[in-house]
Amino acid sequence: MSNTNSRSSPPDRFSQLFDHYYERLLARLEKLERRSPLSKRTTQLLATLALSLTVAVGGYGGYRLYRRRRTERTLGKTLVRRNSGIRSKDGTRTIYVPYKDRTSKVVIHPTKDTTFDAHRRKFLQPSKATGMQSDVPPVDVKPGLNLAFVHQFVALMNIMIPRLRCKETGLLTLHAVFLLLRTYLSLVVARLDGEIVRDLVAGKGKAFMLGIAKWLSIGAISSYTNSMIKFLQSKISISFRTRLTRYIHDLYLNKSLAYYKLHNLDGGVGQGADQFITQDLTLFCDSAASLYSSLGKPLVDLVTFNFQLYRSLGGLALSGLLLNYFATATLLRRLSPPFGKMKAVEGRKEGEFRALHARLIANAEEVAFYNGGPTEHVLLDQGFKELRKWMEGIYRIKVGYNMLEDFVLKYSWSAFGYLVTSLPVFLPALGGLTQVTANESSARRSSSASAELVEHTDKSGGRMKQFITNKRLMLSLADAGGRMMYSIKDLSELAGYTSRVYTLISTLHRVHADAYFPSRGTHAELFSLADVQGTLQKGFDGVRLENVPVVAPSLYPMGGEELVDNLSFVVRPGEHLLITGPNGAGKSAVSRIVAGLWPTYRGLTSRPRNDGQDGIMFLPQRPYLSPGTLRDQVIYPHTEMDMQTAGRRESELQAILEQARLGYIPEREGGWDTRKMWKDVLSGGEKQRMGIARLLYHEPRYAFIDEGTSAVSSDVEGLLYETAKAKGITLVTISTRASLKRYHEYTLTLGLGEDACEYEFVRIGTERERVGVERELVELRERLGKVEGWRERRREIEVELAEVWVAAKEGEMEGGEGEGESRRAGGEGEGESRREGGVLEKPGYVGEEAAS
Numbered sequence: 135m136s137n138t139n140s141r142s143s144p145p146d147r148f149s150q151l152f153d154h155y156y157e158r159l160l161a162r163l164e165k166l167e168r169r170s171p172l173s174k175r176t177t178q179l180l181a182t183l184a185l186s187l188t189v190a191v192g193g194y195g196g197y198r199l200y201r202r203r204r205t206e207r208t209l210g211k212t213l214v215r216r217n218s219g220i221r222s223k224d225g226t227r228t229i230y231v232p233y234k235d236r237t238s239k240v241v242i243h244p245t246k247d248t249t250f251d252a253h254r255r256k257f258l259q260p261s262k263a264t265g266m267q268s269d270v271p272p273v274d275v276k277p278g279l280n281l282a283f284v285h286q287f288v289a290l291m292n293i294m295i296p297r298l299r300c301k302e303t304g305l306l307t308l309h310a311v312f313l314l315l316r317t318y319l320s321l322v323v324a325r326l327d328g329e330i331v332r333d334l335v336a337g338k339g340k341a342f343m344l345g346i347a348k349w350l351s352i353g354a355i356s357s358y359t360n361s362m363i364k365f366l367q368s369k370i371s372i373s374f375r376t377r378l379t380r381y382i383h384d385l386y387l388n389k390s391l392a393y394y395k396l397h398n399l400d401g402g403v404g405q406g407a408d409q410f411i412t413q414d415l416t417l418f419c420d421s422a423a424s425l426y427s428s429l430g431k432p433l434v435d436l437v438t439f440n441f442q443l444y445r446s447l448g449g450l451a452l453s454g455l456l457l458n459y460f461a462t463a464t465l466l467r468r469l470s471p472p473f474g475k476m477k478a479v480e481g482r483k484e485g486e487f488r489a490l491h492a493r494l495i496a497n498a499e500e501v502a503f504y505n506g507g508p509t510e511h512v513l514l515d516q517g518f519k520e521l522r523k524w525m526e527g528i529y530r531i532k533v534g535y536n537m538l539e540d541f542v543l544k545y546s547w548s549a550f551g552y553l554v555t556s557l558p559v560f561l562p563a564l565g566g567l568t569q570v571t572a573n574e575s576s577a578r579r580s581s582s583a584s585a586e587l588v589e590h591t592d593k594s595g596g597r598m599k600q601f602i603t604n605k606r607l608m609l610s611l612a613d614a615g616g617r618m619m620y621s622i623k624d625l626s627e628l629a630g631y632t633s634r635v636y637t638l639i640s641t642l643h644r645v646h647a648d649a650y651f652p653s654r655g656t657h658a659e660l661f662s663l664a665d666v667q668g669t670l671q672k673g674f675d676g677v678r679l680e681n682v683p684v685v686a687p688s689l690y691p692m693g694g695e696e697l698v699d700n701l702s703f704v705v706r707p708g709e710h711l712l713i714t715g716p717n718g719a720g721k722s723a724v725s726r727i728v729a730g731l732w733p734t735y736r737g738l739t740s741r742p743r744n745d746g747q748d749g750i751m752f753l754p755q756r757p758y759l760s761p762g763t764l765r766d767q768v769i770y771p772h773t774e775m776d777m778q779t780a781g782r783r784e785s786e787l788q789a790i791l792e793q794a795r796l797g798y799i800p801e802r803e804g805g806w807d808t809r810k811m812w813k814d815v816l817s818g819g820e821k822q823r824m825g826i827a828r829l830l831y832h833e834p835r836y837a838f839i840d841e842g843t844s845a846v847s848s849d850v851e852g853l854l855y856e857t858a859k860a861k862g863i864t865l866v867t868i869s870t871r872a873s874l875k876r877y878h879e880y881t882l883t884l885g886l887g888e889d890a891c892e893y894e895f896v897r898i899g900t901e902r903e904r905v906g907v908e909r910e911l912v913e914l915r916e917r918l919g920k921v922e923g924w925r926e927r928r929r930e931i932e933v934e935l936a937e938v939w940v941a942a943k944e945g946e947m948e949g950g951e952g953e954g955e956s957r958r959a960g961g962e963g964e965g966e967s968r969r970e971g972g973v974l975e976k977p978g979y980v981g982e983e984a985a986s
C-alpha cells in the first residue's frame with residue numbers, strides 16, 4: 135500500500151484519501167441506522183422539524199442582528215452629530231466616526247496603569263550599556279546606528295506589538311509569508327528565464343511557447359504578491375501608529391495633566407508635542423514598517439540567492455561575493471553622513487516652523503487689531519529661512535553620497551556580478567559546470583562523430599541556460615544587496631525618528647511619574663522640579679494652604695522665582711474669599727497651586743478630591759470655548775453623554791443660561807445643536823458669562839473665579855454672584871476690583887511689603903479689617919492734605935514752562951520767521967486745495983464767466 139502510495143501522483147493520493155473517508159462515513163451511518171431503526175416517515179418528520187427549527191432560529195437571529203445593527207447605526211449617527219462617545223466602567227470608550235455615508239464603530243481600550251508602570255523603566259532608566267544616562271530626553275546620545283537606537287527601538291516595539299498574539303503579529307507573519315513567496319517567485323523566474331533563452335537558442339518552438347505561458351502566469355502571481363506586500367506594509371504602519379498614538383494620548387491627557395506640565399514645567403520636548411505626535415510619529419511608523427520589507431526581504435533574498443549561487447558557482451565565488459558586500463558596507467558606512475541626527479534636527483525645525491503658524495492662527499484677532507501682519511510676516515519668513523537653510527544643507531551633503539552609493543551599488547556590483555557569473559564559462563574547473571564538462575568529455579570520447587554536433591549544441595545550450603540563470607541570480611543578488619545597503623540609510627533615518635518618538639514618550643513618562651531627581655552627587659536647584667517637598671492633599675472639605683511658598687516655576691532643571699513667602703489661609707464651606715493684589719503678585723498662581731498645575735514646593739495644600747459637582751471647579755482668566763455645539767459650551771468639560779447619564783435636561787440648561795443672563799443665546803445662534811467657532815462668535819462679556827453658566831451647571835462645592843466678571847457690568851456681576859452663592863457654591867474670587875468685597879467674607883491681599891512678597895489674610899468687617907481700612911483712610915487724607923501744595927507747585931511749573939516756551943518761540947522767529955510762516959501758509963493752502971479738490975474748478979469757472 136505504502137509502495138503504491140509513494141509511487142502514485144498527488145491527485146491519485148487525494149482521491150484515495152477521499153474514498154477512504156467516504157467509506158468510513160457510510161459505515162458509521164449504517165451502524166447508526168442499525169442501532170436505532172427509525173421508519174422513513176419518522177426520519178422525514180424529524181428532518182422537517184429540524185429544518186423548520188433551524189429556519190426559525192436563523193430568521194430570529196438574523197432579525198435581532200438586523201435590529202441591533204439598525205439601533206447601532208442610529209446611535210452612531212446621533213453620537214457623531216453630538217461629538218460624543220460612550221464610556222464604560224472599565225474605562226473603555228466606544229466612539230463612532232463618519233465612514234462613507236454611514237458611521238463606523240471604534241472601541242478604544244485605555245492603556246492600563248500597570249502597563250505604564252512596566253514600561254517606565256525602559257523609558258526612564260535605560261541600561262548603562264546603551265551609553266544613555268538616565269537623562270530624559272537623552273541629550274548626550276546622537277541619533278544613529280548605535281546601542282541606544284536598539285534600546286529605543288525595542289522599547290517602542292513593546293508598545294507597537296504588545297503581545298505575541300495580537301493583530302500586528304498576524305500582519306507581520308502574513309507579510310513575511312508574502313515576502314518569502316516573492317523570493318521564491320524570483321528564483322522560479324530566474325530559472326524560467328534561463329529555460330526560455332535556452333529553448334529560443336535551440337529553436338524549440340513548442341517549449342519556448344510553453345515557457346512564455348509559464349512566464350505570464352508567474353507574472354500574474356508575482357504582481358498580486360507585490361501589491362499585497364505594499365498593502366500589508368501600509369496596514370502594519372497604520373496599526374503601529376494607532377497603538378503609539380493611543381498610548382501617547384493616554385499618557386498625555388490623563389489626570390497627571392501632562393498636556394500642561396509638558397510645556398510649562400518640563401520643557402523636555404521644546405516647542406510642543408504636536409509635531410511629535412502628528413508628523414514624527416507618522417514618519418517613524420512608515421519607516422519602521424518599510425524597514426521590515428526593505429531589510430527583511432533583501433536579507434531573505436541574500437541568503438537564498440547566495441545559497442543558489444554557491445550551488446552553481448562554488449565556494450570561491452561566494453567568498454568573493456561576501457567579501458564584496460563587506461567592503462562596500464564598510465565603505466558606505468564610513469562615508470555616510472549622520473542621517474539619523476539630520477532627520478531628528480529636521481523634525482525639530484519643522485516643528486518650530488509649524489508652531490509659529492499655529493500661534494498666528496490662535497492669535498489672529500489680536501494681531502489683526504495691532505495690524506501686526508508685517509511683523510508676523512518677518513517672523514514667519516525667518517522661521518522658514520532657518521528650516522530652508524537646514525534642508526539645503528542636507529540636500530548638498532546627500533549629492534556626493536548618492537553618487538557614490540549609486541555607482542557602487544548599481545554599476546560596480548553588476549560588473550562584479552558579470553565577472554563572477556562568467557567564472558564557470560572561462561574557468562570550468564572552479565564552478566559547478568565541472569561535473570557536466572567531465573561527463574560531457576567522457577561521453578564525447580565514446581560517441582560517434584555525427585552525435586558530436588548535437589552534443590555541442592546541447593553543451594552550449596546548457597551553458598547558456600546556466601549563464602542566464604546565474605546572471606539573473608546575480609542581478610537579483612546585486613539588487614537585494616543594493617536594497618540592503620540603501621536600507622542602512624533608511625535605518626539611520628529611522629534612528630532619527632526613533633529618537634524623536636522615544637524622547638516624547640520618555641518625557642511623558644517623566645511627567646506622569648513625577649520622576650525628577652538631581653543628578654548623582656549634586657543638589658537640586660532651589661524650587662526646581664527636583665526640589666518639590668510639599669504635599670498636595672486631595673479629599674479636604676475646603677481649600678487650605680499651610681506655609682506654601684508661591685513660586686513661578688522655571689523649566690526643568692532650573693529653579694523658580696518665589697512670589698510669596700510661606701502662604702497660609704483656609705477657606706471653609708460658605709466662607710467666600712477674595713484674593714486681591716497688584717498685577718503679577720501671584721493671585722492666579724494660588725489657583726494654579728490648588729489645581730495642581732504648579733507644584734507645592736513646601737508645606738501642605740489641601741483641596742476637595744473631585745473636580746466639578748461636589749468638588750472644586752476653576753474658571754480660568756482666559757475664557758475657553760470648546761469646539762462643538764452650543765450645549766457643549768455650557769456643560770464643558772462634560773459631553774452630552776455625561777449629561778444624559780447625570781440625568782440633566784435641556785430645559786435646565788435654558789434656565790441656567792437665563793440665570794447667567796445669556797437666555798437669548800440659543801435663539802440667536804439657532805438652537806442647542808449649532809456648531810460654530812464660539813471663540814469668535816461670543817463677545818468678551820458673553821464668554822465670561824458662559825463661564826459662570828458652566829459653574830451654575832456643574833454646581834461645585836468650591837469655585838475659583840479668576841477675573842471671571844471683569845468684562846461684565848457691575849449690576850449683572852452682583853446678580854451672578856448672588857445666584858452662585860444661592861446654589862451653595864463657596865467662591866474664591868481673584869480680582870483687583872475692591873467692589874467685589876461685599877460678596878465675600880475674607881480677603882487675601884498679596885504683593886504687600888517692600889519686596890511685594892508679603893500678604894494679609896483678614897475677615898471682612900472685623901476690627902482688624904476696620905483698622906486696616908481706617909489706616910488707609912488716614913493715608914488718603916494725608917495725601918489729600920498735600921493736594922494744595924501740589925497744585926501750587928503745578929502752577930509754578932506751568933509758569934516756568936510758559937517762559938521757556940515763549941523764549942524758544944522768539945528764537946525761532948528770529949532765525950527764520952518768513953520761512954516758517956510761508957511753510958505754514960503753504961501747508962494750509964495745500965490742505966485746503968486738497969480738501970476741496972472736488973470743487974477746485976469752481977473759482978476758475980466763475981472767473982471765466984466774469985470775463986465773458
Ligand SMILES: Nc1ncnc2c1ncn2[C@@H]1O[C@H](COP(=O)(O)OP(=O)(O)OP(=O)(O)O)[C@@H](O)[C@H]1O
Binds near residue numbers: 723870
Ligand atoms: N506658566 C508660567 N510659567 C512661569 N511663570 C509664570 C507662568 N505664568 C505666570 N508666571 C509668572 O508668575 C507671576 C504671577 O503670575 P499670576 O498670573 O499669578 O499674576 P496675577 O497676580 O494673577 O496677575 P494679574 O492680576 O495680572 O492676573 C508673574 O510674574 C508671571 O510672570
